[in-house]
Amino acid sequence: MNWLKRLGGGSLTLYTILFFAFIYAPIAVIVVYSFNSDPVNMMKWSGFTFDWYKQIFGFTNASSEAALYIESTDQLLAAIKNSFIVAAFTTTIATLIGTSTALAIYRYNFFGKRFYRVLMFTPMLMPDIVLGIALLIFFVGIGMPLGIGSIIIGHCTFLISYVFIVVSTRLAGMDRTLENASADLGANEWATFRKVVLPQVMPGVIGGALLAFIISMDDLVITYFISGVGTQTLPLFIFGMLRRGIKPEVNAIAVMMLLFSFTIAAVGLYLRSRKK
Amino acid sequence: MHDKIISLDNATKRFSLPEGGKINALDAIDLEVSRNEFLTLLGPSGCGKTTLLHVISGFVQLDEGQILIDGVDMGETPPHNRPVNTVFQNYALFPHMSVGENVGYALEIAHTPKPERIKRVGEALELVGLGGYADRMPRQLSGGQQQRVALARAIIARPKLLLLDEPLSALDRNLRQSMQIELKNLQAELGISFIFVTHDQEEALTMSNRVAVLNGGVIQQIDTPLNTYNYPANSFVASFVGASNLFEGKASRDGERIHIATEHNEVIEARARKDQHINGGKVTAMLRPEQFSLADGDENRAEIDVTIDQIVFLGSAYELLGKTTGGSEIKAIISAARQSRLAEVERTKTARLSYDPNAVHLIPGTGDVQ
Amino acid sequence: MKGLSQSNRQRAQLSLLLGPVTIFLAIFFFTPLLIMLIYSFLMPGLYGGVEWIFYPHNYGRILGFADPTFEFFDPVYIQIFLRSLRIAATTVIITLLVCYPAAFQISRLKENWKNFSLFLIALPFFASLIVRLFIWVLILKKTGFINSTLMSLGIISEPLDMIYTEGATILGMVYIFIPFMFLPLYASVEKLDWTLVKASQDLGANGFQTFFRVILPLTMPGIIGGSILVFIPTLGNFVVPTVLGGAKVLMLGNLIEQQFLSARNWPFGAALSMLVMTGVLVMLFIYIRSETKDGDQSPATK
Numbered sequence: 001m002n003w004l005k006r007l008g009g010g011s012l013t014l015y016t017i018l019f020f021a022f023i024y025a026p027i028a029v030i031v032v033y034s035f036n037s038d039p040v041n042m043m044k045w046s047g048f049t050f051d052w053y054k055q056i057f058g059f060t061n062a063s064s065e066a067a068l069y070i071e072s073t074d075q076l077l078a079a080i081k082n083s084f085i086v087a088a089f090t091t092t093i094a095t096l097i098g099t100s101t102a103l104a105i106y107r108y109n110f111f112g113k114r115f116y117r118v119l120m121f122t123p124m125l126m127p128d129i130v131l132g133i134a135l136l137i138f139f140v141g142i143g144m145p146l147g148i149g150s151i152i153i154g155h156c157t158f159l160i161s162y163v164f165i166v167v168s169t170r171l172a173g174m175d176r177t178l179e180n181a182s183a184d185l186g187a188n189e190w191a192t193f194r195k196v197v198l199p200q201v202m203p204g205v206i207g208g209a210l211l212a213f214i215i216s217m218d219d220l221v222i223t224y225f226i227s228g229v230g231t232q233t234l235p236l237f238i239f240g241m242l243r244r245g246i247k248p249e250v251n252a253i254a255v256m257m258l259l260f261s262f263t264i265a266a267v268g269l270y271l272r273s274r275k276k
Numbered sequence: 277m278h279d280k281i282i283s284l285d286n287a288t289k290r291f292s293l294p295e296g297g298k299i300n301a302l303d304a305i306d307l308e309v310s311r312n313e314f315l316t317l318l319g320p321s322g323c324g325k326t327t328l329l330h331v332i333s334g335f336v337q338l339d340e341g342q343i344l345i346d347g348v349d350m351g352e353t354p355p356h357n358r359p360v361n362t363v364f365q366n367y368a369l370f371p372h373m374s375v376g377e378n379v380g381y382a383l384e385i386a387h388t389p390k391p392e393r394i395k396r397v398g399e400a401l402e403l404v405g406l407g408g409y410a411d412r413m414p415r416q417l418s419g420g421q422q423q424r425v426a427l428a429r430a431i432i433a434r435p436k437l438l439l440l441d442e443p444l445s446a447l448d449r450n451l452r453q454s455m456q457i458e459l460k461n462l463q464a465e466l467g468i469s470f471i472f473v474t475h476d477q478e479e480a481l482t483m484s485n486r487v488a489v490l491n492g493g494v495i496q497q498i499d500t501p502l503n504t505y506n507y508p509a510n511s512f513v514a515s516f517v518g519a520s521n522l523f524e525g526k527a528s529r530d531g532e533r534i535h536i537a538t539e540h541n542e543v544i545e546a547r548a549r550k551d552q553h554i555n556g557g558k559v560t561a562m563l564r565p566e567q568f569s570l571a572d573g574d575e576n577r578a579e580i581d582v583t584i585d586q587i588v589f590l591g592s593a594y595e596l597l598g599k600t601t602g603g604s605e606i607k608a609i610i611s612a613a614r615q616s617r618l619a620e621v622e623r624t625k626t627a628r629l630s631y632d633p634n635a636v637h638l639i640p641g642t643g644d645v646q
Numbered sequence: 647m648k649g650l651s652q653s654n655r656q657r658a659q660l661s662l663l664l665g666p667v668t669i670f671l672a673i674f675f676f677t678p679l680l681i682m683l684i685y686s687f688l689m690p691g692l693y694g695g696v697e698w699i700f701y702p703h704n705y706g707r708i709l710g711f712a713d714p715t716f717e718f719f720d721p722v723y724i725q726i727f728l729r730s731l732r733i734a735a736t737t738v739i740i741t742l743l744v745c746y747p748a749a750f751q752i753s754r755l756k757e758n759w760k761n762f763s764l765f766l767i768a769l770p771f772f773a774s775l776i777v778r779l780f781i782w783v784l785i786l787k788k789t790g791f792i793n794s795t796l797m798s799l800g801i802i803s804e805p806l807d808m809i810y811t812e813g814a815t816i817l818g819m820v821y822i823f824i825p826f827m828f829l830p831l832y833a834s835v836e837k838l839d840w841t842l843v844k845a846s847q848d849l850g851a852n853g854f855q856t857f858f859r860v861i862l863p864l865t866m867p868g869i870i871g872g873s874i875l876v877f878i879p880t881l882g883n884f885v886v887p888t889v890l891g892g893a894k895v896l897m898l899g900n901l902i903e904q905q906f907l908s909a910r911n912w913p914f915g916a917a918l919s920m921l922v923m924t925g926v927l928v929m930l931f932i933y934i935r936s937e938t939k940d941g942d943q944s945p946a947t948k
Contacts, residue, residue, distance in 0.1 A: 012751045019748040026781045043791045097666045104663035127882035130919045138678035181368035183355040185382040199372045218774045235776045254777040265772035
């Protein structure tokens with residue numbers, strides 16, 4: 001009986017290791033092969049090279065055979081720039097609106113509070129393709145040109161919800177008697193908000209903003225429909241490359257993107273665990 | 277300078293029930309607390325004691341009646357403008373501030389200059405035995421230490437009245453007992469009035485100048501701990517404060533002797549106090565378990581035969597649980613020093629108990645006792 | 647007087663806090679959805695655009711009453727709809743089966759290992775979706791990692807057909823949506839009181855009985871929550887079938903995309919979107935129903 005149990009526990013451990021392997025082995029493969037020198041068959045190992053990384057950073061070696069495969073570094077850089085602009089504006093707007101909504105629902109009792117709670121979940125649960133085409137029809141209908149502006153608005157519609165939920169969760173975990181304690185010690189409403197509520201909700205606001213930033217940087221579907229011609233973001237750029245055929249430097253771009261988002265996520269999660 | 281630090285007159289608060297209707301959380305409460313008094317509000321949960329505390333601190337507005345603090349009407353005054361501070365039940369320490377920042381919060385809000393603030397924070401922490409802890413974070417402290425920080429934070433602005441909302445309930449037994457004594461000493465040292473809320477009757481009796489027993493939003497009795505214990509005003513107080521044996525019956529008077537005949541046909545003997553008028557009719561007599569002893573023929577003591585169901589060892593004493601021959605339940609506490617007689621009781625399952633008729637308390641208002 | 651001015655001030659604060667979200671969502675969320683709904687009932691114009699004529703046949707083309715002047719009813723649309731449902735359901739079941747044992751094992755690890763494992767599972771969620779799909783293209787394609795490796799080892803001589811199949815599409819979906827299933831599932835498993843499992847065994851239940859009578863019902867909220875979170879983005883997905891399914895695995899999302907970006911039949915695309923939205927709303931409705939039913943039961947069992 002005992003050995004059976006141990007076997008059960010052992011196989012579960014083995015299973016969990018396989019589970020993590022399923023998640024991370026593909027990532028390991030792409031990291032390794034981003035240093036593969038074979039320009040034709042990227043997945044057939046033929047030697048180690050930094051060429052693809054050099055190319056995406058613009059240090060093109062003209063004599064290299066690989067130069068034939070370069071998309072346009074300018075296009076890539078423009079896409080990265082657009083992505084950052086969109087993410088920066090979206091994060092700012094979504095964080096402001098999402099946080100103030102969360103505060104309103106936390107602090108006040110008003111008619112329609114329940115309605116707002118449900119309302120804030122709907123954009124997040126709306127399939128992105130539905131939201132994407134609804135926005136496309138809308139922007140074209142009102143004659144708004146598609147581009148950076150429309151992408152920012154589109155991202156905000158659903159990222160407000162994300163920020164709202166992160167901040168609300170933080171607020172819900174707050175001890176309401178702390179506000180009473182502050183009032184009891186002589187602080188008026190505004191002082192209590194500034195000295196007690198705000199410092200405690202701040203990790204939630206930062207967490208919500210980081211999440212909004214990452215999701216905005218990564219959004220493909222909604223951006224795909226409302227970007228119009230000529231405005232590319234990083235995910236769109238890669239999606240386009242995938243449709244046209246894969247070039248070796250995409251590997252290097254992909255690894256850089258993984259590195260970037262993993263770093264932000266790791267910093268965010270680390271900050272959160274430390275705040276506890 | 278008013279003699280009464282706080283006075284409540286006809287204080288009434290109603291809450292609407294979720295299923296409709298209203299409940300009186302406080303029902304026409306009259307209460308006065310003197311300067312430098314330690315008053316305990318004692319009662320079961322839901323009796324209105326926390327509501328009463330919130331009325332004083334300002335988090336709950338009265339529906340009817342008046343509240344004066346140091347002679348000033350506080351009906352319209354918000355919590356942050358009242359000269360009252362609170363030690364909260366779960367301490368409510370700000371988790372994002374250090375111990376020093378927590379304690380100095382009230383001074384910071386009042387724009388006290390920094391050097392003075394630091395000095396007074398140091399003194400307050402010193403007073404509660406936490407000198408040198410100013411830079412720690414609350415989560416690094418034990419429950420007892422957090423409790424002291426909450427206390428230091430509440431007294432630093434020198435309130436006229438300190439409210440303590442079950443501050444010891446989260447501490448373990450030993451720590452709770454030592455904190456009871458410390459709180460009492462601190463109150464004497466500071467010279468400010470304390471209102472202490474608890475559901476623990478032992479705590480109430482140990483610490484207070486006066487105890488107010490609450491039930492159903494009404495003050496059942498307000499008196500010294502000794503009088504509350506020995507002369508409960510009604511059967512609720514009798515059974516909530518300490519254990520008691522209650523005998524309901526018809527009283528008859530013979531000189532200063534009173535006999536209470538219960539429906540189980542026992543007769544309990546009592547002595548009339550000077551101020552009591554017994555005219556017959558139904559009364560309730562109360563005897564504390566520790567007032568029983570094993571009968572040894574002393575003629576000044578009344579005796580009663582009991583069959584014993586259970587003997588429980590309590591350490592310094594034994595608790596006997598049994599019934600009289602008539603069937604009334606009896607609880608008696610007998611000193612463990614009487615080992616040999618207890619052995620006999622255990623064998624025969626019967627005991628003859630004696631009590632002093634002078635110790636029998638006739639609860640007023642239950643009949644014609646006044 | 648004082649109370650009145652205070653409530654006025656509160657009302658002003660409240661409208662300042664709630665105003666932006668109300669205006670923003672009314673204009674950029676609800677209006678577009680409403681316009682889309684209207685579009686789905688309009689006649690498609692000849693060269694893109696719409697005619698303002700009521701035209702139910704956008705739905706008819708999918709559900710079986712096609713406009714007889716243009717075309718016969720083509721069952722291809724309902725096939726695509728059913729395929730999307732099938733792929734979404736399969737993805738839900740596979741992610742559930744993959745995550746359930748792992749959630750149990752991880753919930754029983756020591757605190758540090760537990761937190762680290764959760765971190766590892768949440769991490770890919772933050773990584774670019776398109777990059778994670780791209781990885782699988784490189785692994786599965788004809789000259790990809792698996793084929794190259796197997797061929798150089800001499801195990802196979804001809805490359806296997808793995809990419810551009812329904813299987814590859816489902817694999818991609820599972821890979822992307824694992825965190826969506828795992829985290830809600832883990833939240834329920836973590837909450838599970840193991841003494842209940844011991845109690846069940848103590849009362850004579852064997853492993854299977856304990857699992858089906860105690861563990862499964864108690865973790866049901868996580869199972870349902872995770873399933874919904876996976877189902878919603880899968881049903882209308884067009885990126886995964888585009889990248890890993892190719893032309894052969896057409897899902898609702900691909901069909902919608904075609905109507906907007908190549909066929910220029912916006913009303914039909916809008917009608918298809920309404921269908922996706924309905925599917926999602928039905929799922930949410932079932933979820934809310936099951937939640938409230940649980941809520942009704944709990945006081946009785948207490």
